[in-house]
């Protein structure tokens with residue numbers, strides 16, 4: 183297996199809030215990330231695809247194709263958006279980086295033409311890194 187990574191960046195706002203909890207519980211769990219008018223991040227997304235090298239092309243996956251799949255199915259939906267209100271695949275979940283990684287996985291898993299989606303990694307800040315491998 184050879185692993186190929188494409189990195190993309192996007193900017194988005196969000197508010198960590200669980201509608202089924204009281205305002206006090208939300209404040210206690212999420213602190214300043216619960217502030218009512220949202221806040222923003224410059225997210226770094228890494229999509230890792232694993233597979234065998236195609237002997238004809240020498241590629242696991244054509245990175246130009248991988249890039250357009252990510253742009254079409256993820257970046258266009260999240261960049262310069264409010265993750266709580268504007269993103270169909272995040273409705274009904276708290277917009278943590280964990281849920282964002284799972285949502286992005288679901289957006290991409292059936293769209294990879296060769297090789298297999300191996301992991302979604304998202305960096306929300308310099309110090310926080312989330313990785314999802316589909317289970």
Ligand code: NI
Nearest residue numbers: 196215221223
């Ligand atoms: Ni945040």
